[in-house]
Amino acid sequence: MSDHAVSRRTVVSGVAGAAALSLLPRRASADSPPNVVFIMTDDHATHAVSAYGSAINDTPNIDRIAREGIRFDNAFCTNSICTPSRAAILTGTYSHVNGVTTLDTPFDATQSAFPALLQAAGYQTALFGKWHLGHGGLHDPRGFDHWAVLQGQGPYVNPQLITPEGRVSHTGYTTDIITDVALDWLDRRDPSRPFCLLVHQKAPHRPWRPDEAHGDMYEDAIPQPATLRDDYAGRSAAAAAARMGVARDLTATDLKEPVPDGLSSDEELDWKYQRYMEDYLRCVASVDDNVGRLLDHLDAQGLTDDTLVIYTSDQGFFLGDHGWFDKRFMYEPSLRMPLLVRYPRRIAPGSASDAIVLNIDYAQTLLDLAGIPDTAVPQRMQGRSLTPLFGGHTPKGWRRSMYYRYWMHDDSAHHVRAHYGVRTERHKLIFYYGEGLGVPGASDRVFPPEWELFDLHNDPDELHNVHDHPAYAPVQAGLERELARLQRLYGDEPAPAQAA
Template sequence: MRPNIVFIMADDHAAHAVSAYGSKINHTPHIDRIAEEGVRLDNCFCTNSLCAPSRASILTGTYNHVNGVRTLSTEYDSSQPALPELLRASGYQTALVGKWHLGHGPAHDPRGFDHWTVVPDQGRYHNPVFIRMDGTQHTVPGYATNVITDLSLDWLDRRDPERPFFLMVQHKAPHRNWEPEARYLDLFEGQDLPVPETFFDRYEGRAEAARAAKMRVAEHLRIDDLKKLLPPGLTEDEQALWKYQVYIKDYLRCVQSVDDNVGRVLDYLDEHGLSEDTLVVYTSDQGFFLGDHGWYDKRFMYEESLRMPYVMRYPREIPAGGTNADLVVNVDFAQTLLDYAGVEPHPRMQGRSFRPLLRGERPAGWRESVYYRYWEHDDGIHHVWAHYGVRTERHKLIYYYAAGLGIPGASDRVFEPEWELFDLAEDPWELHNRYHDPAYAAVRAELEAELARIQAEIGDTPHVRADA
């Protein structure tokens, strides 16, 4: 029997804001329930920590140099082979509700779905506008996270009960600028939430890229992010901590509504006798800085941005309460879901099904490293420099080639390239760059060789300096 599939994805929901991952600041009982009744992936990573590029990789099972969505300014070609179309061709009913963020119009609209209704661009938190399949738009009163779930459950009510279904529930929340639902406006009031250990990071000894980035809680949050004026008489550090508390509380209030609505979906499956036969995924399109290194946003290859939450439940096959620490990336999602559905992946796909890992079977040649590439060099807002790198179980190597290469959305400014190397066992917060440390010379050589190997394997072109 082929499973139904419900794929729930939030936007910018960091793993360390999920209590199943040991969050110190948040409680997410419904997302945790998926992990408790299924499995939690502890080393799941994105290949480009930006909304549109990650979504394109999830749909197509390919890296961004293949699917073409390298920045927020490069739209998705929806004619390329992708997960929904393969499932629909095999007999699945398919639907998408919520955030798309891959462009609009005939060449970019969702494809492979029997039904879709999506928000334009980022969408609105309150009274969201939706685009229908016929191109018309309509406004739905209410809070976006609730409305997206309402529309998803409505489609489930109207589906053909004789056929398996694939439903993508894609939330806007908790994307900036973090507008909570009315009933949670006072959540966490009177509390001081824990501050990350790296909040006052000064970036000593690291690449200039870290200092150049403009996404510091202390300096770069806008009034529409904070929604209130800074109290007078605070020292510089006190101002930074005040802004952190305002930011993180609104972020977590938005997450609270996401968690509630995950619970609504799980309850629906229970009430309709579908839970046993339905594979449920909860994930986010990438990680997010929650004051870590003093930042909000994502983009960097540092752990908080690179890591994705991924919990999955399928009672017919996945034992309850399991965890898995193998290296998994978002290009694996499509092939994994196709594997459970009994559908052959498209030859163009570059990921691998991690279904065997969840049965306790490690396939021969399973990856020993993760490849990452951020293309949107020095954009006009966050100013994160272009970089790529490789992460193994213990180490991470990052090369800031710091050039836009003429790609839409990237600056034409060029900066001096730099390297970072981190020992994640000795330095989990990534504060000490060991690239020039003689004690790490052998590790550096191994990582550089692995970086070259994986780029050749997936067909990505290394950056070559013009003066080299």
């Protein structure tokens, strides 16, 4: 691959020049397939989006999507870690079906995924930003007319983007650059055909490096979660064993400055939490500004009414909740994903849905809206189109529970133990099966299996494990049956420890 130096100034001037061509947009009818702008960030927690009631920041541009569309209040990922979640979104399948169970299992991009199906249906398709599914051979993006992606996580500043023609070096802040190249492509597309544009930001992934424009935000004390000083009493040993604590496990790279001398352990936790959250929220602010750029560009090109806009993240994130950063666990801050959708032709402004929706639903939703018949949708897809929820009502027969599985057992950095579970509208049952089962990236250490059961109405912070509590015996038995049903439904094998 060759290297080419390209400055942000060059890219922006290219955008401006192309926009001056005044391309006439495709005028779609109510029945025409929509354009798609799919914005996905990395590790953006729902509770750091003001449309979801954030107490710590404002996201006015992301909120605009919710205000002009629908907010999904119970959107969940099926494996809360970057690479597996992205594979699930593309293919509409669980990790054990698409083969991407951990960070160490690259994606076979030749398998069925929604971009290639849209491309075959006449869509122009493009991907810019984070891919994180492997590179070279079977692993590079497929089903895209144009793509330019980061190597792995990519840096926050001066990134190289891998393209089919070679590596292209850019100068500037990565969040801005990904948006620049996306807008440039929008201006150069064929205006007579529908398009699907994936804008996948690396932010706000660790190590949370903000740009200068947002570098002085959030210097006042940021409210702390009630569980910042969680002691994990009464829960599984897996919770206490995890190594992703704000107090203990943030590195010098994460903090970016030394801990002040003379602090007590409690004061040090306060300081580290503030340092972590300042930079995390500053990265989110940059993302929000760039979402605004995309929305404004659609307005300027007359594309708003005919374009489906999705804002989501690959999973949730702990923002000091339970004393942690990172994700992986089936606990709510990690499990929940923001999902905001705007499509003026089908969705009334200010809508909301409390139906249980999953990241495996995204693919079939896009195929449905594109008018691709069920007979042409791969039978291996395991999600459901979300279009019946666009009116804000949950139709009869919609799922009442969801299945989750985290595979990367006791990994060398975070030491979160493998587990699976079921969540209903009120309860959550989690089984830590205590072994890696030979999965790449998992450790070979074995731990005693453990169960957790939470009543999310009475215990929304998941502090009180009521597994084997006599009062919850009927609930527990019902959840065990539902867990087995979902494993059969999705074709996942229970761990040997469960059968034992």
